[in-house]
Amino acid sequence: MEVAVARVGMPRKWVFVCINERPPEHPRPSCIRNGSAGLFEAIREETGRLGLVDIKVVASGCLEPCMVGPAIYVAPDDVWYGGVTVDDVPAICQQHLADDEPVEFLRIGRPEFELSPLAGRSDLPPGMIPPA
Numbered sequence: 001m002e003v004a005v006a007r008v009g010m011p012r013k014w015v016f017v018c019i020n021e022r023p024p025e026h027p028r029p030s031c032i033r034n035g036s037a038g039l040f041e042a043i044r045e046e047t048g049r050l051g052l053v054d055i056k057v058v059a060s061g062c063l064e065p066c067m068v069g070p071a072i073y074v075a076p077d078d079v080w081y082g083g084v085t086v087d088d089v090p091a092i093c094q095q096h097l098a099d100d101e102p103v104e105f106l107r108i109g110r111p112e113f114e115l116s117p118l119a120g121r122s123d124l125p126p127g128m129i130p131p132a
């Protein structure tokens, strides 16, 4: 019979999964509308299945790279992921969280944070400068 082992002490990694929701009419997308609730649950289940009791999965508010969500931040590795789907969860959990090798094709960085839904729009209120 398998015995469950409770985690004790400080986690080895934290996985912040954005589950922020905005109204549909909001110009910025929000991760929960792109499937992050299922993603959060899938990561929790997979870390549990792998016995990664030293990984803390946290539901987070907006992490800022909304244009490429669902967004995930892994600390203390300082690794950002964007556009993550449930299909990516096994690789993230095994390769990164268990084996410490980030999943390169999912990584995002500063350029993705600077994307804006207002870029190029000419219908902004007077005085509002659209981002480049």
Ligand code: FES
Pocket (backbone or CB within 6 Å): 018, 019, 020, 021, 029, 030, 031, 032, 061, 062, 063, 064, 065, 066, 069, 070, 071
């Ligand atoms: S809404 Fe998820 S990063 Fe902003």
